[in-house]
Amino acid sequence: MEQLEIIERKTDTKFYCFHCGDECPDDIIHIDEKIFCCNGCKTVYEILNGSNLCNYYSIDQNPGITRKHHIKRNYDFLNDADLKLKLIDYTDGKRTQITFDIPQMHCSSCIWILENLYKLNAGIISSKVNFLQKKIFISYSEETTSLKKIVELLDSIGYEPQLNLDNHKEENIKSLYKNLYYKIGIAGFCFGNIMLLSFPEYLSIDVTGHDELKKIFAYLNIILALPVFFYSASGYFISAWKGLKKKFVNIDVPLALGIAVLFFRSIIDIVFMHGAGYLDSLAGLVFFLLTGKLFQNKTYETLNFERNYKSYFPIAVTIQNGKNETTIPVEKLKIGDRLIIRNNELVPADSILIKGNAHIDYGFVTGESMPINRVNGEMIYAGGKQIGSAIEVETIKEVSQSYLTQLWNNKAFRKEQEHEQESRITSFANTVSKYFTAIVLLLAVIAALIWYNNMTLAFNAFTAVLIVACPCALALSTPFALGNTLRIFGRNKFYLKNTFIIEKLAAINSIVFDKTGTITENNSSSVVFTGDELNESEKVLVKSAVRNSTHPLSKAVFNFINSKITKNIDLYDEQTGKGIYAVIDGNEIKLGSKIFVNRAPKQFDDEYSTKVFLSINGAAKGYFNITNKYRNGLSETISELEHNYELALLSGDNEGEKEKLRNFFGADNELHFRQSPHNKLDFILQLQKNGKKVLMIGDGLNDAGALKQSDVGISISDNTNNFSPACDGILDSQSFSLLKDFIKFSTLSMRIIFSSFILSLVYNLIGLGFAFQGTLSPLIAAILMPLSSISAVVFTTVLTNVLAKRQGLI
Amino acid sequence: MSVIVVLIGASLLVATGFLIAYLWAVKSGQYDDKYTPSVRILFDEEKKSEVRNKKSENMNRK
Numbered sequence: 105m106e107q108l109e110i111i112e113r114k115t116d117t118k119f120y121c122f123h124c125g126d127e128c129p130d131d132i133i134h135i136d137e138k139i140f141c142c143n144g145c146k147t148v149y150e151i152l153n154g155s156n157l158c159n160y161y162s163i164d165q166n167p168g169i170t171r172k173h174h175i176k177r178n179y180d181f182l183n184d185a186d187l188k189l190k191l192i193d194y195t196d197g198k199r200t201q202i203t204f205d206i207p208q209m210h211c212s213s214c215i216w217i218l219e220n221l222y223k224l225n226a227g228i229i230s231s232k233v234n235f236l237q238k239k240i241f242i243s244y245s246e247e248t249t250s251l252k253k254i255v256e257l258l259d260s261i262g263y264e265p266q267l268n269l270d271n272h273k274e275e276n277i278k279s280l281y282k283n284l285y286y287k288i289g290i291a292g293f294c295f296g297n298i299m300l301l302s303f304p305e306y307l308s309i310d311v312t313g314h315d316e317l318k319k320i321f322a323y324l325n326i327i328l329a330l331p332v333f334f335y336s337a338s339g340y341f342i343s344a345w346k347g348l349k350k351k352f353v354n355i356d357v358p359l360a361l362g363i364a365v366l367f368f369r370s371i372i373d374i375v376f377m378h379g380a381g382y383l384d385s386l387a388g389l390v391f392f393l394l395t396g397k398l399f400q401n402k403t404y405e406t407l408n409f410e411r412n413y414k415s416y417f418p419i420a421v422t423i424q425n426g427k428n429e430t431t432i433p434v435e436k437l438k439i440g441d442r443l444i445i446r447n448n449e450l451v452p453a454d455s456i457l458i459k460g461n462a463h464i465d466y467g468f469v470t471g472e473s474m475p476i477n478r479v480n481g482e483m484i485y486a487g488g489k490q491i492g493s494a495i496e497v498e499t500i501k502e503v504s505q506s507y508l509t510q511l512w513n514n515k516a517f518r519k520e521q522e523h524e525q526e527s528r529i530t531s532f533a534n535t536v537s538k539y540f541t542a543i544v545l546l547l548a549v550i551a552a553l554i555w556y557n558n559m560t561l562a563f564n565a566f567t568a569v570l571i572v573a574c575p576c577a578l579a580l581s582t583p584f585a586l587g588n589t590l591r592i593f594g595r596n597k598f599y600l601k602n603t604f605i606i607e608k609l610a611a612i613n614s615i616v617f618d619k620t621g622t623i624t625e626n627n628s629s630s631v632v633f634t635g636d637e638l639n640e641s642e643k644v645l646v647k648s649a650v651r652n653s654t655h656p657l658s659k660a661v662f663n664f665i666n667s668k669i670t671k672n673i674d675l676y677d678e679q680t681g682k683g684i685y686a687v688i689d690g691n692e693i694k695l696g697s698k699i700f701v702n703r704a705p706k707q708f709d710d711e712y713s714t715k716v717f718l719s720i721n722g723a724a725k726g727y728f729n730i731t732n733k734y735r736n737g738l739s740e741t742i743s744e745l746e747h748n749y750e751l752a753l754l755s756g757d758n759e760g761e762k763e764k765l766r767n768f769f770g771a772d773n774e775l776h777f778r779q780s781p782h783n784k785l786d787f788i789l790q791l792q793k794n795g796k797k798v799l800m801i802g803d804g805l806n807d808a809g810a811l812k813q814s815d816v817g818i819s820i821s822d823n824t825n826n827f828s829p830a831c832d833g834i835l836d837s838q839s840f841s842l843l844k845d846f847i848k849f850s851t852l853s854m855r856i857i858f859s860s861f862i863l864s865l866v867y868n869l870i871g872l873g874f875a876f877q878g879t880l881s882p883l884i885a886a887i888l889m890p891l892s893s894i895s896a897v898v899f900t901t902v903l904t905n906v907l908a909k910r911q912g913l914i
Numbered sequence: 915m916s917v918i919v920v921l922i923g924a925s926l927l928v929a930t931g932f933l934i935a936y937l938w939a940v941k942s943g944q945y946d947d948k949y950t951p952s953v954r955i956l957f958d959e960e961k962k963s964e965v966r967n968k969k970s971e972n973m974n975r976k
Binding site: 159163212215216219233234235236237278281282285286289290293296297300301317320324 | 918919922925926929930932933936937940941945946947948949950953954956957958
């Protein structure tokens with residue numbers, strides 16, 4: 105089958121890698137009649153083939169992960185005992201269990217190969233994959249293998265694990281989930297059985313003469329209601345109590361009140377009055393409420409909203425120890441250590457450059473789009489990424505005290521717990537429930553006073569009001585409306601941490617954008633050549649000259665010139681920070697800064713835009729103007745949002761594109777440049793002090809503080825599995841143009857909740873009519889309560905879907 | 915009519931059995947991962963697939 109596929113593909117003269125499916129360059133690597141794009145891919149094939157694991161290639165087409173950009177890492181640090189203890193889940197000295205995050209996992213073949221790891225390493229006892237969480241659980245024998253060997257094995261077949269020291273938080277969420285499942289199971293079980301036993305009551309079957317039977321049914325109901333009341337509903341009592349202790353009436357207070365009254369009234373009914381009680385309503389109510397909770401608690405398992413800088417920084421670094429190189433865990437890094445930073449590696453702590461050509465990309469830290477050159481003795485801030493050959497640096501600050509990481513010492517990050525609490529307080533249901541509870545209690549007292557001369561009837565009316573007025577419809581419409589909105593957003597690649605965020609998003613009145621990576625596209629730039637038009641052979645020369653350079657500007661020029669052939673270079677000299685000098689076929693080519701190319705340009709020159717000048721054989725040809733590319737739909741998004749929201753732009757970059765951005769943002773909105781991470785945080789804080797509810801949209805670690813401080817922080821990401829700082833929501837960059845629709849829709853869903861609340865009030869009023877007369881029979885309650893709950897659920901779900909369709913979100 | 919009591923008792927017993935089965939399923943982690951097992955079940959056991967490959971080779975030869 106694969107053979108056929110390859111032959112077919114061959115006919116269209118393009119070659120695809122057997123391993124990863126990428127298009128192969130001209131020089132093809134062959135083995136076993138199979139084609140590979142690079143040696144890395146071939147090696148993986150050889151490893152798998154050697155262990156009879158070629159099934160890997162028959163489950164999914166070209167399942168492999170391309171090895172073209174693979175950088176071989178040194179995993180010696182995994183032999184460090186302290187570090188190892190932090191990574192593993194459990195060990196008894198012989199057998200060890202560990203969980204790895206493997207973001208590369210993407211298809212069935214991945215699951216298959218990862219669960220067959222024991223064939224590649226005999227020391228692995230078992231390996232089990234959780235695909236949605238992109239995790240693998242491995243247990244291995246310490247005697248035959250080691251952690252380092254396993255990680256190296258995973259790396260060698262293309263599944264490099266993301267080693268991370270703080271991922272133990274998830275366990276809590278998991279056990280919470282399990283508890284909810286238990287509670288729903290038990291509530292559902294009891295609900296069904298109680299309904300069954302209440303059937304004679306529903307059908308008004310005449311049971312005279314069978315009083316015994318009626319009694320047995322009623323007492324069985326009580327037994328069945330006990331676990332519902334004491335276990336399944338326990339969460340509502342706890343939450344209501346917690347709220348009341350803080351002098352705050354949350355939605356759980358009237359719910360708990362309703363549930364408790366239902367329970368005790370029913371017991372009194374059954375034991376003293378030989379009635380049937382309202383236990384079916386009680387169990388049904390709890391069951392529906394818990395279902396709502398489950399629906400609301402939709403989480404995106406593969407996404408992580410709580411990442412801090414530790415997730416991006418390497419967990420180990422290479423240090424120069426005398427003449428030897430060793431790797432140590434980054435935590436053990438001391439001031440004064442000599443570090444070796446290789447191509448594409450991050451500098452973990454503020455350091456001074458000792459040796460090498462530093463070419464640091466701060467894009468992630470400051471938002472500046474172009475790498476900066478540093479010479480020996482100059483400072484390199486933590487978070488910078490070296491591009492090019494290896495450099496040697498000496499640390500001058502600890503990791504946690506470095507420029508960028510200090511941001512995490514800000515109080516915005518420490519207030520996390522309070523923040524959560526706050527989010528509860530502001531929710532619509534909680535605001536309403538304060539008044540709701542007061543009014544209901546008042547009505548109940550009035551009802552009791554009406555029947556003051558008949559104690560039984562007064563008690564009946566009092567409790568009936570409390571039962572009927574239980575705000576179950578309100579408690580259900582919120583989770584269903586917001587849970588559904590969360591799903592609709594998710595389908596459009598906008599992932600929110602939880603449903604509270606939607607309410608907050610609906611309340612914002614100010615939006616702050618980051619520039620680089622947020623409103624501009626990453627890794628793509630638009631290039632314009634100004635000057636004498638280049639002929640074909642000149643284009644070939646320029647393309648050949650920039651081919652070997654790793655500088656982003658060279659790459660941009662390389663991609664811009666559309667000539668196919670490149671020539672060999674006779675002489676090549678790249679001077680960091682200046683440019684490239686190359687001799688090809690006797691032609692001298694100079695590319696780079698104005699001074700380096702040594703020709704004053706005729707054209708107008710403003711200092712901020714990024715220009716690459718070109719001269720061939722000493723004659724100035726012109727320059728390439730390289731600018732950021734703005735995201736699709738930016739101007740529509742801005743012009744729509746401008747009407748209702750105050751906008752602002754914070755950029756870590758220079759003012760180079762100010763004029764252009766003015767066109768987008770209009771004259772009234774604030775634009776700030778050269779903003780440090782702290783500046784951004786302070787800006788948000790200032791807005792909030794002026795009473796604004798701020799939505800911050802950013803992408804890099806430099807926005808982390810601002811994202812955290814803002815009311816809603818959304819990070820934009822090209823690959824949702826990869827980089828995103830701690831935030832409330834992650835927006836896939838493809839969906840950027842939908843942003844305005846998302847904000848609009850969140851306000852719509854709040855309106856839906858409001859209308860559903862009105863609807864539930866109607867039910868409450870009908871119920872109150874019965875309650876005031878003291879004639880709320882178990883049958884009426886059993887009809888009215890589920891009816892109001894279900895209609896609230898149907899109403900909100902249908903309406904959110906209809907409106908989403910109209911907005912074009914589904 | 916007292917037979918109903920027996921019947922109810924029996925039905926509750928059966929229902930409780932299912933409830934326990936459900937609780938056990940949650941506890942043993944069957945609800946932790948609702949996707950991977952659906953893929954895993956489609957993988958052939960190694961030996962079987964080898965046999966099958968040989969079979970299909972034979973078929974081709976014929």
